[in-house]
Amino acid sequence: MLTPGYVxxxxxxxxxxxxxxxxxxxxxxxxGIRILPDVTRSETELLARMMTLKSALAGIPVGGAKIGxxxxxxxxxxxxxxxxxxxxxxxxxxxxxxxxGTDMGFxxxxxxxxxxxxxxxxxxxxxxxxxxxSLTGIAVATSLCASIDELVAFxxxxxxxxxxxxxxxxxxxxxxxxxxKRGYTLIAVSNRYHTLLDxxxxxxxxxxxxxxxxxxxxxxxxxKRPSARLLPAESISSIPVDIxxxxxxxxxxSNKPACMxxxxxxxxxxxxxxxxxxxxxGVHVIPDIISTAGGSIGSALTLLGRRxxxxxxxxxxxxxxxxxRVLGLAQNRGKTALEEAYRIAWRRIKMLRLLGPYYLAxxxxxxxxxxxxxxxxxIFRVIQYLAAPS
Numbered sequence: 001m002l003t004p005g006y007v008x009x010x011x012x013x014x015x016x017x018x019x020x021x022x023x024x025x026x027x028x029x030x031x032g033i034r035i036l037p038d039v040t041r042s043e044t045e046l047l048a049r050m051m052t053l054k055s056a057l058a059g060i061p062v063g064g065a066k067i068g069x070x071x072x073x074x075x076x077x078x079x080x081x082x083x084x085x086x087x088x089x090x091x092x093x094x095x096x097x098x099x100x101g102t103d104m105g106f107x108x109x110x111x112x113x114x115x116x117x118x119x120x121x122x123x124x125x126x127x128x129x130x131x132x133x134s135l136t137g138i139a140v141a142t143s144l145c146a147s148i149d150e151l152v153a154f155x156x157x158x159x160x161x162x163x164x165x166x167x168x169x170x171x172x173x174x175x176x177x178x179x180x181k182r183g184y185t186l187i188a189v190s191n192r193y194h195t196l197l198d199x200x201x202x203x204x205x206x207x208x209x210x211x212x213x214x215x216x217x218x219x220x221x222x223x224k225r226p227s228a229r230l231l232p233a234e235s236i237s238s239i240p241v242d243i244x245x246x247x248x249x250x251x252x253x254s255n256k257p258a259c260m261x262x263x264x265x266x267x268x269x270x271x272x273x274x275x276x277x278x279x280x281x282g283v284h285v286i287p288d289i290i291s292t293a294g295g296s297i298g299s300a301l302t303l304l305g306r307r308x309x310x311x312x313x314x315x316x317x318x319x320x321x322x323x324x325r326v327l328g329l330a331q332n333r334g335k336t337a338l339e340e341a342y343r344i345a346w347r348r349i350k351m352l353r354l355l356g357p358y359y360l361a362x363x364x365x366x367x368x369x370x371x372x373x374x375x376x377x378x379i380f381r382v383i384q385y386l387a388a389p390s
Contacts, residue, residue: 002352005029005063007045012084015071019089021098022048023063023349025055026380027387028096030299031065032103033085033111035073044068046250050267051296053345054289056352057322059366059376060300061383065098073105082110086117093118096386101299102136104169104248133207135308136295137174140265142312143294144175145182146319147286148243148263154327155284160242160261164188167247168217171265173210175245176203184243190236194218197239198228246270256281264288275338287341290323301375303382317370 005021018041021029031051034044044066051064071081092098093115102111115121152160163179163186165172176186180203188197189206196218202225209217209224222228237244237257244257247265254274262269262278262285270278275285294315301311322341330340352359360380367376 002063002349002356003027005048005065007041010067010069010085010088012069012071012081012088015069015076015081017067017069017071017085018044019065019067019092019098020044020048021063021065022052024097025061025063025352026383028099028383029063029065030055030099030101030296031067032101033067033069033106034103035069035071035076035078035081035105037070037072039068039070041068043250047267050289052349053342054267054293054296056348056363057289057341057345058293058297058300058318059363060296061360061363061380062099062300066103067100069105071105078110079113082114083117086114090118093120099299099386101295102134102170107170108134133174133177134170136298137170137172138178138308139294139298139312139315140171140292141175141178141294142315143297143319144245144263144265144291145178146316147291147323148261149182150320150323151261151263151284151286151327154324157260161185162187162241163243163245164236164239164241164259165245165247165265166190166236166252167265168206168210169247172245172247173207175247175265176201177207187241188236188239189218190233191215191218192233195231195233195235195239196221196228197231197235198225201228253278256283259283262286264291267292272336272339272342275336279336285336285338286323287326287338289341289345290319290326293319293322300379304375304378314370314372314375317372318366321366321370 003024005023008019010017010019031048048064048066055062102108161184163184165176165186168189168191179186186201188195206217206221209220213220222230240258243261243263244259245263245265246252246269250268253270256278262283267288278285297315297318298311326337326340330337348362364373364376367373
């Protein structure tokens, strides 16, 4: 039912890469492929563990995995790289033991090309683009916004309006669009080159410029809107706002950002110790394995071939249930919400190892509480099929 994974050094020519399977649950693991010049084995292992915990807390019986490739995604021969990757992963991908996904430097078209090389037409995860915005991004933005709404309600906070967003890729652009729809005001956004600051950013203009000019969008926005200012990229966390959304790499937050709420769009942006220090200083931190879980929940539902629009309400309900539960437990136990979220998720993993399939009833409970126990049963059957020997 639950078996430990392993680390494989990938043969990718000039690029160094690692496949990290944190755990197999029911014989299946999943996680994105990250291609960045400075990605390391340790970062890849950390991200694989986060996928395990995120899936466990969301009640999805799949283990966590990750691929890290140390290469420049904007300059490398990506076609050759993906061909080598397909050859290295052929057995795992075709048998459904590892379900690949997009991540930084490995985009929707890259994932589609990877599976096309193997002759696979079935869509295993949510990674495709709709209406100019990543569907995965919309799913993650749904869990992000739901967790913010519930935290604000739990602590009875008022006048929570302004947002600073770190990162404006697939995840960040979708989050910006949804936050604006929810009535929040985005005053700052960053990418690897700049931080763009204004009283109220025009999100639709930013999205249009991103589609047309890529990462030059912030600079061109500044040219079109003289009231906006360009600052160094690292300035994003020091801008006074109500909500700061970290959206890049792990462990990027050590000092106190100028905000009331930290709502992660990235995995493990701070350590447990940093989180405790921030909470003591009055900053509320939403657990990353809740705020970013929309992509995992949406991908699990995609296995059933459902309409994406129908899945957003389920992502919203599961997220609200999990964040309210964790906030209540944290308050009662005198812990941070991050500590409680990780404790619950890790306990599920340990109990699954001890009790095997009997403990999947605990996974199902999350779905039953929000009235979707039938969907869990269907997801369970699909994963059983994927894990069956070919």
